[in-house]
Amino acid sequence: MTVPIVELDFVCDLCDRLVDDQQGCLRVLFTDIGSYRAAEREWRTVHGDGPHSMRDVVRMPEQVPWHIHHYSCTPDESGDGYEIDVSRVRTWRALVAEPSRLMTKSWLSLSDWPQVFGAAAGGGSGRNWGLPRGPAA
């Protein structure tokens, strides 16, 4: 029997406990994507197509956040979203490959997916999930 390689652990945003395979996912909410698009339209109405000052840029809406939740912790009212079970991104290779699977999603660039990498690398994002496991950290 082959032992699965696990390089990354994930911690639930809601309960701060580790998420086991098939027990939780990385998730982006469609309502957040809709809210972002509305906020971006409003921002463009106010600020036009540019060039933009740094002051304008810092007022842009924040990117759509990816969440990590146990399925049992996911709030019922959170709505539909796109989910990636943590079992699919337990290795660096799988995590790096995931965006190629998401390229058809028009909302990918609106999300904070780069922060997923930052969190997995152990810094920069301020989030506590996607933590490297073991001595390779």
Ligand SMILES: [Zn+2]
């Ligand atoms: Zn949880």
